[in-house]
Amino acid sequence: MRAFTKEWLKAAYDDLLTIEEIINNQHLTNIAAFHAQQCIEKSFKAILEEKEIDTPKIHKLLKLHRMLPTTLTEVNDDTLSILDELYIESRYPTEMGLLPHGKPTLKDANEFYIFAKNIFNQVCTILDINIKKNFN
Template identity: 50%
Template sequence: MMKQITKDWLEAASLDMESAEYLLPNERLTGQVAFHCQQTIEKSLKALIEEKGDRVPKIHSLSKLFDLCSAYLDSSPDETLIIALDSLYIESRYPGEFGLLPEGKPTQKQAQLFYDFANDVYSSVRHHLENKK
């Protein structure tokens, strides 16, 4: 049976995924979509780490989290998308910089790629945890 804290991480990831899906059609909100996609992946990976009994690190780097989870994942993640999502300026003190990539606001195409990637990671982690032996 899955730990309650793992379920809590997955529920938080699910809410971010739902938010990204809701915002995705609006071209003005691609930065917010990117942010919620990054959060979905981060929380999904932290759920996996928690369930495996490891200490969940207080980091936001998807690259580092994927490294910690590599033994539990069935496939290798897209490094290009990880680097892009890791480059988001999430901890900004200025509202205009929320969810920006180094080159500026994500395009609609980038937002869709981030959404698809986040959905794949979330679904894969959830499936792994629900079917663990």
């Protein structure tokens, strides 16, 4: 495994751990969504790195997903789009607060976490990474 691949996956794993620490805090649902987006972005970039495909310095999940040489299951383009929007909006507040329609609910945050964790786990399987052995 390439060194940068492992670094991308370690960073993605750290995003998952961050979500786990804050997932039940109603005041931090936007932060949980941000880390879900980051986990997915870094997981996608790990595949690109390992397959020696130039890893672009972009944050758009849909574009990164389309660049993957590997097929992932249960990846919903609508959810990727929502997370892309939340990523941008969480960095640049609007008149209504951090997000255009308010903050994600606890249910939303949990769904984003499960979605991100699923993608991360698939990437680890594809790249033959043992999470406990490599990241704990």
